[in-house]
Amino acid sequence: MNYDLPPEYNALRRMLREFITEEIAPVAKKIDEDSVVPPELIRRMGDVGFFGVPFPREYGGMGAGELGYCIMMEELNRVCPSVATIIGAHIGIGVMSLYLDGSKALQQKYMPDLCSGRKIAAFALTEPNAGSDAAGIQMRATLEGDSYILDGQKMWITNGPIADVINVLALTDPALGARGGATVFAVEREWAGYTPGKPESKMGLHGSPTSLLNFDEVRVPRENVVGQIGLGFVTFMKALDIGRASLGAATLGGAQASLEASIRWARTRQQFGRPIAHMQSIQFMIADMAAEIEALRALVYRTAWLIDNGRPFIKEAGMCKLLGSETASRCIDRALQIHGALGLSRDFTIERGFRDARISEIFEGTNEIQRIVIASELMQGVGVRIRP
Amino acid sequence: MDFSLTEEQTMFRDLFRDFAEKEVAKIAEHVDRSEEPPLDLYKKAAAQGFFGAPIPEAYGGVGIDWLSYTLLAEELGKHCLSTAVTIAIHTSLAAMSILDVGTEEQKQKHLPAMAAGEVIGAFALTEPDAGSDPGSLTTRADKVEGGYRLNGTKNWVSNAGLGGVMVVFASTHPGARHKGISAFVVANDAPGVMIGYREKTLGLRGMDIRTVYLEDCFVPEANRLNGENEGWAIVVRAFDRVRLTLAAVALGAAQTALALGVTFAAERKQFGVQIAHKQAMQNYVADTATDIEALRGLVRHAAWLAGSGQEFGRAASMAKYFGGRVAKDAANKMLQVHGGYGFSDEYAISRYYRDVRALRLLGGTDEIQRYVVARAAFEEKGLRIQP
Amino acid sequence: MRLLVLLRQLLDPAGMLVNRKAGKVFVNREEYMINPADKRALEAALQIKDATGAEVVAAAVGPARTEDALREARALGADRAILIKEDVAAPAGRFYEALCDSLGDVDLILTGDSALDTGEAVGPQLAEMVNMAFLGNAVQCALEGAVVRIVRRDVRDATQRAYNGVEADLPAVVTVTRSGPTPRYPHGGAIIEMYRDPEAVEIMTAADLGLDDSALQPAVVERGQSFPPEREFGKQMTVEEIAERMTP
Incomplete structure (x- = not known):
């Protein structure tokens, strides 16, 4: 057992933390208030490699694997969940589906721009009637000569309004349904018939734009099929599985930020003549946070190790997302409680953290779905096949 | 019964x-x-x-x-x-x-x-360094001819910007902590009162919560509530009342959250059925409904104690503490039932989620309520506990 | 054209806690960083590289951990990195002098004006030792042919807002202050690459540089730690008090 990170990852974390502290932290509040991430910041992050952490150097990525990706998500979400969500959707599911199953030509065409952040990716699965039940999609793709014609609507698409390359799942064979009859297509923003909707108004993650996507007879050349015809659902599920581990890493960063803020406040805030750090109610909240965070950290980095070493990881990735999002929610709730009514103020970061944290229990498969995923993996071992 | x-x-x-x-x-x-x-x-x-x-x-x-x-x-x-x-x-x-x-x-x-x-009335007690601990007020009321001169800063004063009167608490006997507090009725537009910065908050965004500055604000003796140095008794009873009232607010909010979740679960279809058929959803609904009924019992009981002239402080603290938690859990679980829709501003549940969070802080944090309840328990043994 | 950048690695003060009562500095997190002024000197060198294509060689003296600073320099864009692996508190000047001899044709040496921890400034003496021109306290630095130009704060100006420029013929030693060019961030992929490349940092010893034992003797002996007296809080004065003080 060796719990030390390889030295290159410590160096990477140090650089990322410096960048995030110097360049992102000062504008995080403004990103929330203005509901937009400055394009200049995206460009500078792209130069450092934020947008391609796990992908090979030949595509302009960092070549840092899942471990590097988890480190980046942890550090980023510690400071600005909006930016972390943009990158998480971009790397974790958007580019990932291209990287996992896309043809060499398709990867060479899109990945250099995507890994450098010059282009942003999105992953379009959810539809009005297909949320947790992703197999219920209805969007159609009809073969016409050498192209497919895409028709339908996607909703709740993270990065929707800003994405340049959209990996979208559509039914190529409605008779077979999503499992066996759905295919992933890489669609470019400029193509006729494609229009992203206006950003949704949300409780939190204001800087991470989410919208409807309309596909009105969008013509997609055959070479933009990602992976095999009919196996798109598998591609998307694989990307989601990997994405869950890094989402766990992000929640780890959020929880850590809650703990750090709580410790600082407990030391400064005086009530009844002494710092509230001396109150057991406060101490126990801090101790519980720290213990839960440590458990989460162990799980997240072990899962990253499983992925980087080609071991089975689906159950563990689901656990990362489940445990991580609930830990982060409990931690920000305790941090708010420790800050008292001041924590409700939008002048403190706790308030933003509270709004931003909640979605982690929902997106990329609700926690109920994660529980089903974990239980399915466990029950499979004893020959029971679970249906959601 | x-x-x-x-x-x-x-x-x-x-x-x-x-x-x-x-x-x-x-x-x-x-x-x-x-x-x-x-x-x-x-x-x-x-x-x-x-x-x-x-x-x-x-x-x-x-x-x-x-x-x-x-x-x-x-x-x-x-x-x-x-x-x-x-x-x-x-x-x-x-x-x-x-x-x-x-x-x-x-x-x-x-x-x-x-x-x-x-x-519209406000209650100016909290100060930057005196939230849960009103004993350490730094706002001073100095005795002058015909009345008092008030100096200090109050923050988180709800309703302060709505133009009315405030019950202001200030120290008339510095060093005596809560035994040296007096209360005054002060008009918002009285000379020396400055209504300042309005807090921007997570929820309760329609409330007018402000910082109030008192600068050489003269208050005639006739405006002092209760005797000099007898303001603490007012605070204690006011807190009892507001805690019970906030518990009732929590009861209402939790019921709506539940109703929103039930409606959604009955309509939303996934995997070919309404999600109401999923046990995970059923559990959320059943837990929330049970919590609400328990809270209703606490609130009704405390209201009965108050209405029949009995001591109700401990019951109010319990109801407020429990109510804040029930409302928070209800909103949280019902938001989960909504899935991604729950995070959207289009659905009311996200507003409830932000709004009810304040109920665990206003009128005394959960930690203070539990202290009050524990204090009553130890008092029976003749032990006076410190927070 | 060859540029030599001398780096020092020091403990990151962010991980330290000063306890005055105990008279001690506690190191909570033992993390090291490149001396901030040195990092800006490296940035100045990299900017010259960007403009002229000059070769940038980064060098440092220190124990094995000093490799981290040099790998970072490589990730930032240095073409070579040399670690003189000697765990001594010896004056680094002897090593640098020997390194210059060993490298040959060094046109410009850049380093920080002083170290954040010890305040040590190697630049001026080193210029004498290697017989090069010296330009100190640069906030900007550029090459024009065989001439190096720097901009530095004009110390004659009391407002500290005036700058002046000086130049020297190469070869020269230039020291850069902490107000020098803002360092770039390395690409994360370059960090990973430079750590995984076993040859990213060339290792040398005193012996490799032809130095004998005398170069390794400590110049400083630590006898303990002491602190300057704690400053008292300022006192807020009333207008009357100020008026009283000002009345002669």
Whole structure:
């Protein structure tokens, strides 16, 4: 057992933390208030490699694997969940589906721009009637000569309004349904018939734009099929599985930020003549946070190790997302409680953290779905096949 | 034991419910988005007597009993927490403190206008370094000829910007901690009062919560509530009242959250069925409904204690502490039932999620409520515990 | 054209806690960083590289951990990195002098004006030792042919807002202050690459540089730690008090 990170990852974390502290932290509040991430910041992050952490150097990525990706998500979400969500959707599911199953030509065409952040990716699965039940999609793709014609609507698409390359799942064979009859297509923003909707108004993650996507007879050349015809659902599920581990890493960063803020406040805030750090109610909240965070950290980095070493990881990735999002929610709730009514103020970061944290229990498969995923993996071992 | 409401209480509840459903529900979303206190709604509510519900008729109020008053808070809390908490603070903290210890002259002077909603009351206790611990107030009231001169800063004063009166607490005997506090009724526009920065908050965005600066503010002796250095008793009883009222608000909010979740789960289809058929959803609903009924029991019991003139501080703390948690858990679970829709501003549940969080902090944090409950338990053993 | 950048690695003060009562500095997190002024000197060198294509060689003296600073320099864009692996508190000047001899044709040496921890400034003496021109306290630095130009704060100006420029013929030693060019961030992929490349940092010893034992003797002996007296809080004065003080 060796719990030390390889030295290159410590160096990477140090650089990322410096960048995030110097360049992102000062504008995080403004990103929330203005509901937009400055394009200049995206460009500078792209130069450092934020947008391609796990992908090979030949595509302009960092070549840092899942471990590097988890480190980046942890550090980023510690400071600005909006930016972390943009990158998480971009790397974790958007580019990932291209990287996992896309043809060499398709990867060479899109990945250099995507890994450098010059282009942003999105992953379009959810539809009005297909949320947790992703197999219920209805969007159609009809073969016409050498192209497919895409028709339908996607909703709740993270990065929707800003994405340049959209990996979208559509039914190529409605008779077979999503499992066996759905295919992933890489669609470019400029193509006729494609229009992203206006950003949704949300409780939190204001800087991470989410919208409807309309596909009105969008013509997609055959070479933009990602992976095999009919196996798109598998591609998307694989990307989601990997994405869950890094989402766990992000929640780890959020929880850590809650703990750090709580410790600082407990030391400064005086009530009844002494710092509230001396109150057991406060101490126990801090101790519980720290213990839960440590458990989460162990799980997240072990899962990253499983992925980087080609071991089975689906159950563990689901656990990362489940445990991580609930830990982060409990931690920000305790941090708010420790800050008292001041924590409700939008002048403190706790308030933003509270709004931003909640979605982690929902997106990329609700926690109920994660529980089903974990239980399915466990029950499979004893020959029971679970249906959601 | 009879758990039913009296005929009169039922009548009041129907009246409150009718008003809340017809008038309050429709403006709640706008109040949250615009962050503006709904002054027109307050006029309508005042016309119905809701700003002076428990104030005796002799002072222009309606004179309803405690239980009916909690029903008002509950019904308002079902639809707009900003409105419910604004009225709770006005009534339970400000107006009822004057009713509690004011001289006949003070009552005649302030209560009729407050009951009519023409003057909205605030309670200026909290300071930057004295939140849960009011013993360490730094606002000073120095005795001068004919009255007092007040200097200091109060923050998180709810309703302060709505133009009315404040019950201001200041130290008249520095060093004596809570035994040296006195209370004064101060008009918002009195010389030396500056209504400052409005807090931007997570929820309750229709509330007007502000910092108040007192600079050489002269207050005549006639405006002192209760005796000199006897302000603490006012604080204790005001907190008891507001805690019970906020518990009732929480009860209302939790019920709406549950209703929103149940409606959604009955409509939303995934995997070919309404998600109501999924046990995970059923558990959320059952847990929430059970919590709500337990909370209702606590609130009703505390209201009965208060209404029958018994000591109700401990029961109010329990109800407030439990209520804050129940409302928070209800909103949290029902948001989860909504899935991604719950995170959207288009669905009311996200507003409830932000709004109810304040109920675990206002009127004393959870930690303080538990201290109050534990203190009562140890007092029976003759032990005086410290927070 | 060859540029030599001398780096020092020091403990990151962010991980330290000063306890005055105990008279001790506690190191909570033992993390190291490149001396901030040195990092800006490296940035100045990299900017010259960007403009002229000059070769940038980064060098440092220290124990094995000093490799981290040099790998970072490589990730930032240095073409070579040399670690003189000697765990001594010896004056680094001897090593640098020997390194210059060993490298040959060094046109410009850049380093920080002083170290954040010890305040040590090697630049001026080193210029004498290697017989090069010296330009100190640069906030900007550029090459024009065989001439190096720097901009530095004009110490004659009391407002501290005036700058002046000076130049020297190469070869020269230039020291850069902490107000020098803002360092770039390395690409994360370059960090990973430079750590995984076993040859990213060339290792040398005193012996490799032809230095004998005398170069390794400590110049400083640590006898303990002491602190300057704690400053008292300022006192807020009333207008009357100020008026009283000002009245002669």
